[in-house]
Amino acid sequence: MAEVLVLVDHVDGEIKKVTTELLTAARRIGEPAAVWVGEGAESGKARLAEFGAEKVYVAPAELNDYVVAPKAELLAKLANDASAAAILVSATPENKEVAGRTAVKLGSGVLTDVVDVDAEIVTEHSVFGGSTITHAKVTAGIPVVAVRPNSVAPEAAQGAAVEEEVSVELSDAAKGAKVTERVVQEKGARPELAEAAIVVSGGRGVGSDDFSVVEGLADALGAAVGASRAAVDSGWYPNQFQVGQTGKTVSPNLYIALGISGAIQHRAGMQTSKNIVAVNKDPEAPIFELADFGVIGDLHKVAPQLTEEIGRRK
């Protein structure tokens, strides 16, 4: 069976959930081979094996010293050497760029924001703010596919996870843009927005930069915090938490929208959430068209009560 390369997302050796999703999807197509860049493969390997990785390619951390291009050189080389059936990456902004450059090198095609992929590498996409479902395929070369986090349910299956060190001789072109510093901003204890199983978002209805009503509920649920553009533009919450067309695309099991009207651009970033709960004082708010459960009311009353109720039931 042909290898399917899966680019591993990890933070210092700790594997992100999306990687287990990609390994699960890769097994439909062929034999998953994880591609690990940087330190920590020793500790992360067990988890890759648990989700069916037969091989783990380990490449040196120096690849992270330059923007995107080194990873593309690595993936293209591995894919060519192994005559891989496909390459799967998570559809994060950075990995979509990696996917694009890799496909150029391979002379193949790239499919992004994929919400499902089958054994024949036909992909499903949710486009135009979730209003249209498309199916697509790559018609030339080794398909490079960027899959949205939370799209595929991870299923365990034992793999051998045989480690193989790889070295790449980076081209000069790959070293053009050097990362000279990494700045970590208020990460905190909350899960990462794009990955989180639960997201609680606040909009203009929150009313001020005091987002504690949103954060309190998020923390009770172990959720990530998101924000509408109106809240971000008002300076109430940092830009990297914006959900929507020009922000993050999230697809959690549960999305709770507090004081968000549900504009099409916001929906574009959360419409594929499995369960949607909305609290809004306007019964006509379009967000209710999406909601599995909605409360017409003041979020400053409903959310704190919900937070307390969750605490009580734990």
Added chain:
Amino acid sequence: MGVQGGWPPAMNIVVLVKQVPDTATERKLSSDDKTLDRAASDGVINELDEYAIEEALLLREKHGGEVTVLTMGPDQATDSIRKALSMGADKAVHVNDEALHGSDALQTAYALSRALGRMEFDLVVLGSESTDARTGVVGAALAEYLELPQLTLAGKVDIEGRAIKVQRLTDYGYDVVEAQLPAVVSVVEKINEPRYPSFKLIMQAKKKPVEKLTIADAEIDAAKVGLANATTETVDFAPAPPRAAGTIVKDEGDGGTKVADFLAEKKFV
């Protein structure tokens, strides 16, 4: 490739602009060839490209030089060119050829790289993502084709002489990325606040030069662009099935409890 250095270091900047269907209108694919149905909705300039134009104008104000708009698209795309010129760009290049219809993201990057190959520039600025296709790969693919440093997802750009430094947005905050010009920069929304065109600039824009290029002019290989040669194919499309109607209740002082019941039923608590 024509890349301008020289002293004093005036900056020649090319801004990439894409015309997209207005997100506020209903967007569709065409049943004929499964590409974007441009007749179905109004065309507007891709929102992030306004930020790219603004950044180019700010850099020109600081360093001197010229801002050239480059777009690839059908006749209607002239609307977006006008908008970019009326924000203050100096001139435009419009690659317009029936052979380009249905090009995918990589083919688009290839075609743009060819057009750029015959222009003189120090910097290419583009949006990090379009609102219609949203692939977010054009900037990276362009850097690959041009073999230039990729400074994408930039929230801040600083240039000193030939050295460029950007803050590249990441999940955890940002990376500081450094390179030498010429380079490709894509911008995110937080980078600036795009200006509104003034009446004077709108009038002036009508007289600014717009160069029209066919694929032959730009030396774009016809075998590498267009629907027939695309590296990806849309197999089918359909409207998304409507979500099952949910339960909407009015808060009677127990709204939070009712949500908790719903969450318990779904096993979230």
